[in-house]
Structure formats: C-alpha cells, structure tokens
Amino acid sequence: MEIYNTLTRKKEKFIPREPGKVSMYVCGPTTYNYIHIGNARPLVFFDTVRRYLQYKGYQVTYVQNFTDIDDKIINRAAEEGEDPLELSRRYVAEYFRDADALNVRRADIHPKVTEHMEDIIGLVKVLIDKGAAYAVDGDVYFDISSFPAYGKLSRRSPDEMLAGARVEVNPRKKNPLDFALWKAARPGEPSWPSPWGPGRPGWHIECSAMSLKYLGANFDIHGGGMDLIFPHHENEIAQSEAATGQPFVRYWMHNGFITVNQEKMSKSLGNFFLVRDVLKKFSPLVVRFFLLSTHYRSPLDFDDEKVESAGRGRERLKNSLQLVGEALRGQQRTEMTDRDRDCLARLETLRRQFEGAMDDDFNTALALSYCFELAREANSYLQEETAPARDVLAKISGLFADFNEVLGLFKTGAQGEIVLAERPGADAEAGELVQSLIELLLQVRQEARAKKDWTTADRIRDGLKGLGIVIEDTPQGPRWKSRG
RNA sequence: GGCGGCAUACCCAAGUGGCUAAGGGGACGGUCUGCAAAACCGUUAUGCGGGAGUUCGAAUCUCCCUGCCGCCUCCA
Numbered sequence: 001m002e003i004y005n006t007l008t009r010k011k012e013k014f015i016p017r018e019p020g021k022v023s024m025y026v027c028g029p030t031t032y033n034y035i036h037i038g039n040a041r042p043l044v045f046f047d048t049v050r051r052y053l054q055y056k057g058y059q060v061t062y063v064q065n066f067t068d069i070d071d072k073i074i075n076r077a078a079e080e081g082e083d084p085l086e087l088s089r090r091y092v093a094e095y096f097r098d099a100d101a102l103n104v105r106r107a108d109i110h111p112k113v114t115e116h117m118e119d120i121i122g123l124v125k126v127l128i129d130k131g132a133a134y135a136v137d138g139d140v141y142f143d144i145s146s147f148p149a150y151g152k153l154s155r156r157s158p159d160e161m162l163a164g165a166r167v168e169v170n171p172r173k174k175n176p177l178d179f180a181l182w183k184a185a186r187p188g189e190p191s192w193p194s195p196w197g198p199g200r201p202g203w204h205i206e207c208s209a210m211s212l213k214y215l216g217a218n219f220d221i222h223g224g225g226m227d228l229i230f231p232h233h234e235n236e237i238a239q240s241e242a243a244t245g246q247p248f249v250r251y252w253m254h255n256g257f258i259t260v261n262q263e264k265m266s267k268s269l270g271n272f273f274l275v276r277d278v279l280k281k282f283s284p285l286v287v288r289f290f291l292l293s294t295h296y297r298s299p300l301d302f303d304d305e306k307v308e309s310a311g312r313g314r315e316r317l318k319n320s321l322q323l324v325g326e327a328l329r330g331q332q333r334t335e336m337t338d339r340d341r342d343c344l345a346r347l348e349t350l351r352r353q354f355e356g357a358m359d360d361d362f363n364t365a366l367a368l369s370y371c372f373e374l375a376r377e378a379n380s381y382l383q384e385e386t387a388p389a390r391d392v393l394a395k396i397s398g399l400f401a402d403f404n405e406v407l408g409l410f411k412t413g414a415q416g417e418i419v420l421a422e423r424p425g426a427d428a429e430a431g432e433l434v435q436s437l438i439e440l441l442l443q444v445r446q447e448a449r450a451k452k453d454w455t456t457a458d459r460i461r462d463g464l465k466g467l468g469i470v471i472e473d474t475p476q477g478p479r480w481k482s483r484g
Numbered sequence: 485g486g487c488g489g490c491a492u493a494c495c496c497a498a499g500u501g502g503c504u505a506a507g508g509g510g511a512c513g514g515u516c517u518g519c520a521a522a523a524c525c526g527u528u529a530u531g532c533g534g535g536a537g538u539u540c541g542a543a544u545c546u547c548c549c550u551g552c553c554g555c556c557u558c559c560a
Binding site: 026027028029030035036038039040041042043070071072154155156160161203223224225226227228229230231232254255256257258259262263264265266267268269290293294295297298299301303305306308309310311312313314316319320322323357363365366368369370371372373376379380382383384449452454457458461465470471472473474475479 | 486487488489490495496497498499506507508509510516517518519520521522523524525552553554555556557558559560
C-alpha cells in the first residue's frame with residue numbers, strides 16, 4: 001500500500017509504526033456553526049481511509065478532536081448572547097448528527113480542548129523548559145528560531161514567508177512568525193488557570209497535546225485539509241518535535257478543497273453550503289458517493305447537477321443490489337457451469353482491482369469504477385440465469401458487502417449486510433401504513449392491467465411517480481421503490 | 485512579490501512512457517415490456533489546453549505559451 005506523504009511530496013510505501021496497528025489523527029471542526037460541505041470531505045474521506053485499513057486487517061486507533069474553545073467560538077457566542085462553552089457543546093452534538101447521516105463512523109476518541117487543559121499546559125511547560133517557548137505578559141509563544149526545521153512541511157523558509165507576507169505586528173513576539181501557545185484571557189472570556197495566569201490555549205497546541213496523549217510520538221497518519229498545512233500542521237510539527245525530540249508523524253495526508261464555481265468554499269469567503277442544507281436536497285449517502293467520486297487530493301467542484309449525476313450513478317448500484325437481493329431470495333442451483341466458474345474468476349479479479357485502487361493512495365474514484373463493473377457483471381449474470389448458482393450469488397453479494405464496508409455507500413445491518421430500505425418512513429411507525437397503502441394501490445393496478453385497462457394502470461403508476469414512488473413491472477410481478 | 489497545483493469526450497472522472505485512453509452521467513440505436521421503468525447489448529475522444537522538443541514509442545518526461553485555482557492571514 002502506498003500513501004502520498006505531504007512531507008516528502010511522494011507516494012511512499014505504508015509501513016506503520018507497529019506491525020498490524022495504525023494510529024491516526026484527523027483535525028476535527030471548530031464548533032461554532034454547523035459544518036459545511038467542505039468540512040464533510042475530510043470527514044468522509046478519512047473515515048474511508050480508516051475503513052480500508054480495517055478491511056486490510058489493521059487494528060486502527062482513530063482520533064478526531066473538537067476545537068471547542070477559540071476566538072471564533074467566543075465571537076459567535078458574543079453575537080448570539082450565549083455562553084461560549086454552551087454554544088460549542090451544542091454544535092458538537094449537531095456535528096454528530098451530520099457525520100452520522102454521512103455514514104461516518106465515530107472515532108475511537110473525540111478529545112475536546114476544554115477537557116485537556118492539564119495536558120496542554122503540561123506541554124507548554126515542557127516547551128518553555130526546553131527553551132523552545134517564552135512567556136510574555138501572560139501569553140506564551142513558540143520561538144521558531146529554536147526549531148531549525150521550521151517550514152519543512154510547507155516547504156517554506158521563515159525568510160521567504162516574511163518577504164511579501166503581511167504579518168501582524170506584535171511587539172511581544174521575538175519573531176513575527178512566532179505563534180501563540182497560550183493566550184492571556186481578556187475580560188469576560190472563558191479562561192483556565194495556568195502558571196502564566198488565566199488564559200486559554202493557542203490554536204495549534206491542542207492537536208500536539210492530544211495526539212501525543214492518545215497516540216504517542218511518531219504516530220502513523222495525520223490528516224486534514226490542505227489549508228492546514230500552513231500554519232497549523234507546520235506549527236504542530238514544531239511544537240511536538242521540539243517537545244519530544246522525535247519525528248511527530250510518519251505520513252501526512254491532506255485533502256483538496258471543495259469549490260463552488262471553481263472557487264474555494266470556506267467559512268471566511270461566505271460561499272459555503274451547510275451539510276444540513278445540502279441534505280434537505282440530497283440523500284446523505286449520495287453526498288458521500290459524490291465526495292468519493294474524485295481522488296481526495298484533487299479539487300472537487302460542488303454543483304447540484306453534479307451531485308444529481310452522482311445520485312443516478314449510485315442508483316445504478318442500488319438497482320443491482322436489489323436484483324441480487326431478489327435472486328438470493330429466489331431459486332438457486334448448486335451445480336457449477338463453466339459460465340459460473342468464469343464469473344467467479346472475474347469476481348476475484350475485481351476484488352484485486354478494487355484493492356489495487358485503494359492501495360494506490362486511496363484512489364476511491366477508481367475503486368468506485370470497480371463497483372460499477374461488479375454491478376454490470378452481476379446484472380448480466382442474473383439476466384442470463386433464471387436459477388443462478390448459489391456460490392456465484394454468494395460471491396457477488398459478499399463482494400458488494402466488502403466494497404461497501406470500505407466505501408460506506410449504503411447503510412448496513414447488524415451483520416454488515418447491505419440494507420436498501422430508504423423508503424419514506426421506512427423506519428417510522430407511519431411507514432407501515434404508507435407501505436400498506438402502496439401495496440393496495442399495486443393490487444388495484446394489477447387488476448386493471450389484467451383487464452387491459454392501461455389508462456387506470458398508468459394513472460396509478462404516474463401518480464405514485466409524482467410522489468416519488470417508482471413502480472417497475474417484472475416477470476415476478478410489480479415492485480416499488482422510492483426515488484432518493 | 486514568493487511558493488505550489490490543475491487543464492482528458494456534452495458533463496463528471498481514472499489513467500504519470502508502450503495492448504484498441506477505465507468507469508459513471510447524458511444522448512442515440514437495439515433486446516425485453518401493453519407502454520414504461522429497471523436490466524442487458526451496441527454507438528458516442530485516431531485523441532488527452534496550444535506549440536516545440538526528448539524517445540523506437542508520450543495524455544504521461546523537458547521547455548515555452550495560454551487559461552484557471554490554491555497557499556503565504558482564520559479556514560477542511
């Protein structure tokens with residue numbers, strides 16, 4: 001397996017720190033608003049990375065933090081007249097609603113800054129003791145001159161960064177590029193006691209402190225958006241390596257941006273779409289499919305038409321899954337023909353191709369194409385065979401389940417089996433009634449069809465279609481599904 | 485100003501030296517159907533922004549040009 005490492009700008013063979021185990025840390029959101037679709041990309045992508053590593057048999061420890069105290073939260077809280085910590089607690093809960101909808105599995109640990117003050121203060125102390133940081137008037141700054149490797153991730157030297165860059169003038173800093181580890185509290189702000197007076201952590205120190213606590217030094221994978229390379233991750237490296245004297249991270253992974261009209265989407269530009277709003281229009285799993293349809297390091301333009309196109313693609317997979325499901329419930333045979341054996345061989349190839357795609361720096365777009373080839377293989381097989389071979393069916397269905405275990409494009413049941421029920425109110429009590437009514441209409445329509453009363457039959461079909469219910473007539477009778 | 489990225493069909497998109505340039509959407513034709521839908525079969529880039537070069541051979545490497553974007557400041 002190869003991973004593109006931002007640190008070396010090359011694909012490198014993946015060798016974890018400890019055989020069979022992978023430690024990964026992904027920068028989570030600052031909880032001052034609902035997440036936007038740009039935040040959703042790393043979420044979904046790194047969730048997929050984790051799933052694939054698990055598929056490969058690794059024991060993965062996945063940590064994703066919440067930045068639940070910072071300037072933006074304080075400002076937002078002031079605007080809303082709400083307590084900052086209450087506000088961030090609320091948005092943490094909202095975050096999980098969106099992430100759950102996108103089929104993102106919970107991290108093993110979701111540390112919060114406010115719950116790790118001791119660890120953060122301890123790390124700042126170490127940095128001061130080692131001469132890598134200095135305290136001024138209740139602030140503490142990291143001294144970048146103490147860390148010669150500063151700039152190695154973003155490939156910039158401090159001199160280059162100063163030339164032409166607008167750096168705020170802060171007379172308390174020794175060097176304009178020095179950054180805050182601890183910020184003295186201003187009146188009315190939430191604060192925590194520290195050896196330097198009441199205050200709160202700077203933005204970068206939390207990730208160093210919390211990753212060190214849960215994953216230790218030199219952990220395997222650190223992920224986040226490309227815009228975090230500088231300064232956030234550069235600063236994390238400086239802090240962590242200055243403190244431990246060991247390499248901070250083995251593989252740095254950064255996802256590309258989501259754009260709107262080819263322009264970067266961000267909270268600061270104000271051209272962002274909240275996941276919450278996007279999900280009013282699209283199924284969350286369609287959004288997930290869309291996010292995985294492009295390689296993670298490429299930009300991805302968000303556009304309703306493109307998401308709809310992705311939705312129709314996913315529908316194709318769903319139809320195939322439905323056909324396979326029906327075949328599993330239907331007649332099967334146990335003897336094998338040459339055709340069956342060819343099919344099995346082809347399926348084995350598809351698994352290898354899928355793994356090859358994911359092994360190559362998590363090429364989800366290519367992996368998806370093998371899902372489609374699987375669908376075509378399955379469909380054409382089922383088209384030809386009225387009583388398909390049990391072993392072939394099992395293999396098809398197992399392969400679909402495995403691919404889905406990695407990509408998470410469909411909900412799964414307790415045994416990891418794919419659950420297609422995305423019908424209106426399928427899991428609500430009212431859904432029972434809806435389903436019964438539809439079944440009743442289908443019976444009426446079948447009676448009309450038997451009498452060749454096509455007008456009535458078509459009226460029922462068209463009417464239901466208008467309500468988002470698609471009817472398909474098959475040799476085994478009609479079936480229906482909701483159009484997502 | 486400094487640093488970096490991208491440009492593949494109508495749309496999305498994989499492919500970084502070598503069989504006929506994946507896959508999806510769309511469109512068109514066929515099979516199936518009462519008609520549809522779904523599914524299946526077929527068609528849809530002699531060409532990969534433009535130009536020059538390296539090579540037996542390039543979408544893939546080099547140079548130039550054009551266009552778009554990002555980072556250097558909070559940002560996934």
